[in-house]
Amino acid sequence: MARISSRTAGFQESVIRRMTRVAQQTGAVNLSQGFPDFDPPQPLMEALRRTAEKGPHQYAVTWGAANFREALAQKQGRFTGLPIDPESHIVVTCGSTEAMMAAMMSVTEPGDKVIVFSPFYENYAADAVLTGAEPLYVPLLPPSFEIDVQALRAAFAQGPRAVILCNPGNPTGKVFRRDELLEIGRLAEAADAWVITDEVYEHIVYEPCRHTYFAALPGMFERTITCGSLSKTFSITGWRLGYLIAPESVVQAARKIHDFLTVGAPAPLQEAAVTALQFPDEYYAGLKDRYARQRSLFLNILCDAKLKHTEPEGAYYVLADISEFGAPSDTWFAEWMAREAGVAAVPGSSFFHEKEDRYVRFHFAKKEETLIEAGRRLKKIRELYRPGPTRPKGA
Ligand code: GLN
Numbered sequence: 001m002a003r004i005s006s007r008t009a010g011f012q013e014s015v016i017r018r019m020t021r022v023a024q025q026t027g028a029v030n031l032s033q034g035f036p037d038f039d040p041p042q043p044l045m046e047a048l049r050r051t052a053e054k055g056p057h058q059y060a061v062t063w064g065a066a067n068f069r070e071a072l073a074q075k076q077g078r079f080t081g082l083p084i085d086p087e088s089h090i091v092v093t094c095g096s097t098e099a100m101m102a103a104m105m106s107v108t109e110p111g112d113k114v115i116v117f118s119p120f121y122e123n124y125a126a127d128a129v130l131t132g133a134e135p136l137y138v139p140l141l142p143p144s145f146e147i148d149v150q151a152l153r154a155a156f157a158q159g160p161r162a163v164i165l166c167n168p169g170n171p172t173g174k175v176f177r178r179d180e181l182l183e184i185g186r187l188a189e190a191a192d193a194w195v196i197t198d199e200v201y202e203h204i205v206y207e208p209c210r211h212t213y214f215a216a217l218p219g220m221f222e223r224t225i226t227c228g229s230l231s232k233t234f235s236i237t238g239w240r241l242g243y244l245i246a247p248e249s250v251v252q253a254a255r256k257i258h259d260f261l262t263v264g265a266p267a268p269l270q271e272a273a274v275t276a277l278q279f280p281d282e283y284y285a286g287l288k289d290r291y292a293r294q295r296s297l298f299l300n301i302l303c304d305a306k307l308k309h310t311e312p313e314g315a316y317y318v319l320a321d322i323s324e325f326g327a328p329s330d331t332w333f334a335e336w337m338a339r340e341a342g343v344a345a346v347p348g349s350s351f352f353h354e355k356e357d358r359y360v361r362f363h364f365a366k367k368e369e370t371l372i373e374a375g376r377r378l379k380k381i382r383e384l385y386r387p388g389p390t391r392p393k394g395a
Pocket of ligand 1: 016017032033034035121170
């Protein structure tokens with residue numbers, strides 16, 4: 001057999017996506033991969049129907065259709081207070097997954113160091129391996145996920161090219177405070193490093209927390225690459241519409257990468273999504289309310305099931321502590337839970353660089369009835385539980 005490139009040897013297949021397949025095979029309620037089971041907003045679906053009739057059905061401009069970039073610049077300008085230029089500051093990508101990869105490829109050389117807070121969304125490790133960058137992991141200390149400031153300073157002292165910041169955080173639910181962000185900004189400035197942000201949950205933040213856009217901090221626009229998406233904000237994860245917003249020099253590089261990787265994000269979906277980007281402020285208030293209700297319903301469900309858990313400040317993930325079960329591993333537990341208890345979650349270890357298998361991650365971007373059904377099943381979890389193979393010594 002001809003050889004397989006060693007490029008993919010340094011990371012594994014997505015555990016999140018694997019758990020969705022396990023959920024499908026076992027018929028479990030899928031609270032693993034974070035995506036809604038409710039419809040996108042009606043006016044957006046109507047816009048999609050209209051677009052099916054009138055097009056466009058051919059390529060858009062590779063870095064994004066002009067009307068989409070215009071609407072996006074206005075929307076992000078409104079929320080961030082920044083003068084975002086649709087011509088020079090935006091690349092529209094296939095989801096923020098591509099935006100993050102394009103950002104990393106635009107600013108790192110192979111061998112460069114990149115700071116990643118741990119726990120982290122699993123794509124970042126793969127992004128680092130694929131770009132040849134070396135991740136420097138900085139712990140966010142559970143249960144409140146405060147930054148390990150010593151470790152952060154030590155990591156910046158190693159001269160990293162960039163720091164990746166997921167805010168609001170997946171899987172932590174952490175909404176970084178302004179003082180924490182200012183400190184990251186000061187360190188990035190001193191090290192002359194880029195700040196690559198993943199802000200796909202910008203509109204899913206719970207009272208009294210507020211989202212602070214990193215690029216909008218004083219002097220930070222010039223050093224920030226903001227990656228965002230329409231997936232979570234408009235409940236359209238399958239449309240794969242994301243973007244990066246950055247200073248012109250980064251955009252020039254990212255456009256080339258994007259052009260040769262994917263040519264462009266789907267033209268008809270960009271056209272339809274202009275409608276969503278023009279939604280008024282009430283839409284965002286409604287989205288917040290909806291998720292606040294789902295959050296409190298799901299946290300109550302976990303309390304009823306007597307599962308210890310984190311309380312997210314933003315995004316829609318909860319880490320539940322499963323250490324009391326003494327399972328052989330969190331992966332074993334997650335698979336057992338999908339199969340026997342009928343609820344799928346993601347083993348927490350896939351988000352941590354440190355050896356940590358105390359958690360499974362649930363998400364609550366689901367209809368009330370789906371969450372209630374999951375709750376009914378979770379309530380029986382202790383009754384059903386049979387310890388698996390003995391936990392290996394010292395594990
Ligand atoms: N961001 C979502 C999650 O963490 C979906 C991930 C994905 O599969 N793209 O579950």
